[in-house]
Amino acid sequence: xxxxxxxxxxxxxxxxxxxxxxxxxxxxxxxxxxxxxxxxxxxxxxxxxxxxxxxxxxxxxxxxxxxxxxxxxxxxxxxxxxxxxxxxxxxxxxxxxxxxxxxxxxxxxxxxxxxxxxxxxxxxxxxxxxxxxxxxxxxxxxxxxxxxxxxxxxxxxxxxxxxxxxxxxxxxxxxxxxxxxxxxxxxxxxxxxxxxxxxxxxxxxxxxxxxxxxxxxxx
Amino acid sequence: xxxxxxxxxxxxxxxxxxxxxxxxxxxxxxxxxxxxxxxxxxxxxxxxxxxxxxxxxxxxxxxxxxxxxxxxxxxxxxxxxxxxxxxxxxxxxxxxxxxxxxxxxxxxxxxxxxxxxxxxxxxxxxxxxxxxxxxxxxxxxxxxxxxxxxxxxxxxxxxxxxxxxxxxxxxxxxxxxxxxxxxxxxxxxxxxxxxxxxxxxxxxxxxxxxxxxxxxxxxxxxx
Numbered sequence: 384x385x386x387x388x389x390x391x392x393x394x395x396x397x398x399x400x401x402x403x404x405x406x407x408x409x410x411x412x413x414x415x416x417x418x419x420x421x422x423x424x425x426x427x428x429x430x431x432x433x434x435x436x437x438x439x440x441x442x443x444x445x446x447x448x449x450x451x452x453x454x455x456x457x458x459x460x461x462x463x464x465x466x467x468x469x470x471x472x473x474x475x476x477x478x479x480x481x482x483x484x485x486x487x488x489x490x491x492x493x494x495x496x497x498x499x500x501x502x503x504x505x506x507x508x509x510x511x512x513x514x515x516x517x518x519x520x521x522x523x524x525x526x527x528x529x530x531x532x533x534x535x536x537x538x539x540x541x542x543x544x545x546x547x548x549x550x551x552x553x554x555x556x557x558x559x560x561x562x563x564x565x566x567x568x569x570x571x572x573x574x575x576x577x578x579x580x581x582x583x584x585x586x587x588x589x590x591x592x593x594x595x596x597x598x599x600x601x602x
Numbered sequence: 603x604x605x606x607x608x609x610x611x612x613x614x615x616x617x618x619x620x621x622x623x624x625x626x627x628x629x630x631x632x633x634x635x636x637x638x639x640x641x642x643x644x645x646x647x648x649x650x651x652x653x654x655x656x657x658x659x660x661x662x663x664x665x666x667x668x669x670x671x672x673x674x675x676x677x678x679x680x681x682x683x684x685x686x687x688x689x690x691x692x693x694x695x696x697x698x699x700x701x702x703x704x705x706x707x708x709x710x711x712x713x714x715x716x717x718x719x720x721x722x723x724x725x726x727x728x729x730x731x732x733x734x735x736x737x738x739x740x741x742x743x744x745x746x747x748x749x750x751x752x753x754x755x756x757x758x759x760x761x762x763x764x765x766x767x768x769x770x771x772x773x774x775x776x777x778x779x780x781x782x783x784x785x786x787x788x789x790x791x792x793x794x795x796x797x798x799x800x801x802x803x804x805x806x807x808x809x810x811x812x813x814x815x816x817x818x819x820x821x822x823x824x825x
Contacts, residue, residue, distance in 0.1 A: 386737050409737070416628055455668035463630065464663065464796060470635060471656055480652035484639045491630050530800050531810055537793060538811040542818020544786065550823050560783045564790045571664075571794025572808075579664045579795045583674060583704045585788035586661050590701045593784070597775040 384423065385409030391427050404430050407439060414447050415454020417498045422446045424506020425513045432510060442511060449514070453522050458495070461529035466491040468536035475543050541568075603764075604645070604689070611644050612681050613756050619677035620752020623714070625745045632677030634658035634703070641684035651684040653782060654696060658683060658703045660789020664796045675710030678752050679703045682759030686766055693781035694774030698766055700785050706759045717751050720744075 385408040392404045408430075414422060422443065429439050470487035478486070509516040548561040567585070571578060604612075615637060622632040630636065634655045642651015658676050665673045683703030687695045721744045776784065800807045 386741055389737075405737075451668070455666065459666045459668060460799060466630075467633070467635060467659060467663070471659075474652060474656060480639045480642065480648040483652060484636050487633070487635060488630065495629070530807060534797065534800060534807040534810040535814040537797070538814020538816075539818040539821075540814075541790075541793070541811075542815040542820070543822045544818075545815070546819045546822020549819060560780075560787070564787055567787055567791040568794040571791040571796075572798045573794075575795055575798035576664070576666075579792065582661050582664065582788040582792040582795075583708060585791055586700060586704050586785060589784055589787060590697045593697070593775065594773065598773070 384412050384419075384426070387423055388427055388430075392430060395431055403436075407436060410440070410443075412443060412447065414450035415458065417458055417495055418450040418454040418502050420499050420502035421450055421506040421513060421517070424503040424508070425510055426506075428507045428510035434511075446513075449517070453517070457522050457526040457529070458498070461526040461533060462491060462494050465529050465533035465536060466494075468533055468540055472536055472540050472543070475540065604685075608644055609760065612641060612685065612760060613753055615640055615644065616678040616681040616756025616759070617749050617752045619681070620675070620710075620755065621745065621749055623675055623677050625748045634662065634676045634680035634683075637677050637680040638684045641681045642688060645685065645688045647688045650688050650696070654684045654687040654699050654703065655680050657696075657700050657782070657785045657789065658707070660786065661700075661704060661792060662707065663789060663792035664799065665792075666799065672715055673711055674704075674707035675714050675755075676703065676707040677710075678756045679706035679710055679759060681756050682706060682763040685760060686763040689763070690766060690768060690771035692771065692774070693776045693778045694771030696778060696781050697774050697776075697785065698771055699763070702759065702763055702766070706755065706762075709758075710755050713751050713755060717748055720747060 385405045388408045389401070389405050392408070393401050395401075395404070408426060412419075412422065425446065426439060426443060429442060434442075466487050469490060470483045473486055474480070474483045505516045505520070506513050545561060545564075548558060619632040619637045621627070622629055635652070635658075636655065638655020638658060639648055639652040642648040642654070645651065658680050662674060662676045665671075665676075667673055680703055683699040683706070685699070686702050687699030689695065690698055724744050724747065725740050774781070797808065797811055
């Protein structure tokens with residue numbers, strides 16, 4: 384934070400008290416990386432307005448939690464999965480690989496970069512009033528809408544991948560994967576994040592299990 | 603065997619993915635979907651790279667980096683995974699590639715924890731009177747250390763991928779489509795976890811998901 388703010392802080396008051404200001408800005412801070420710009424802009428504004436150091440410190444502490452949880456909700460839980468599902472859905476319908484990747488990166492980073500730029504802007508614009516500005520922006524509402532898109536896309540993808548098992552004539556063999564898939568999905572949904580760590584080990588167990596059950600077999 | 607230029611490019615891709623995970627940018631170049639595809643392009647088989655990356659992406663779908671959670675690092679791991687899948691080929695290559703990717707991702711996550719503790723020591727923030735240039739130097743030192751970590755991790759993975767005997771892949775009994783379906787299973791678990799994490803306020807997201815499934819099934823059956 385101090386490193387990022389230094390060029391701007393050096394322009395305040397002809398460079399007086401820059402080291403004090405940079406020192407304050409360099410104290411421990413943690414928030415979502417894309418919303419840290421809100422804090423960056425707001426803290427710069429407070430320094431420019433000549434706020435007391437203790438006020439700036441308390442304000443900085445107050446920002447950490449909300450910016451972290453807002454960013455987690457909007458980006459990691461909403462935007463990223465939505466972009467992934469969109470890209471995977473396009474891959475399933477046959478879009479060439481580099482176009483799939485381009486779609487993911489463009490969709491994701493348009494949202495990402497807009498968020499970063501907007502955050503610095505409103506932080507500097509509103510300073511201590513940035514909390515109200517964030518509330519008016521309704522990032523929670525935006526994240527709900529993005530999650531809705533992600534849920535729909537996830538369903539579309541699941542349905543498209545599941546469809547061959549239902550296409551006539553029904554193939555019992557396809558249910559050897561479809562049935563465990565339904566069970567695993569249900570288990571993941573029931574237990575939630577508590578079983579998140581198991582997914583890689585399901586992969587390991589599946590692969591090692593096939594090698595053990597079919598030793599020395601050829602396709 | 604692969605030519606030195608391609609090998610170097612793969613290492614560079616792994617370094618880029620490691621840096622993009624946290625240190626530099628976070629533009630999601632580090633997602634296995636992206637890294638796997640790029641690795642596939644470098645190896646002349648983008649489709650296999652995409653498939654490998656997509657399967658790893660599914661496995662790590664529910665890895666939400668919030669609250670200081672310590673997670674695997676699948677980005678750099680997707681490079682050796684794609685290499686194994688492309689060079690070994692078929693269902694066996696894909697299975698071994700994904701297996702390698704999963705294990706490397708777990709190792710990568712551990713090295714990331716180590717990296718963060720190292721950053722604290724390198725930055726020495728408790729020191730008084732750090733000049734601007736010293737601050738920048740330490741910052742860049744941490745980024746350099748992260749790049750080195752990513753490079754070593756990728757090199758380790760590439761060496762492992764090139765060491766896997768072809769006979770092991772030939773023992774795999776499933777064709778590529780069946781292998782892909784099997785390796786979707788962990789991603790399905792992760793998808794269930796993700797849907798649950800969205801369910802904080804009512805069940806309407808589940809409704810949307812089911813509507814999507816119905817539409818996907820209808821489209822898939824009819825087309």
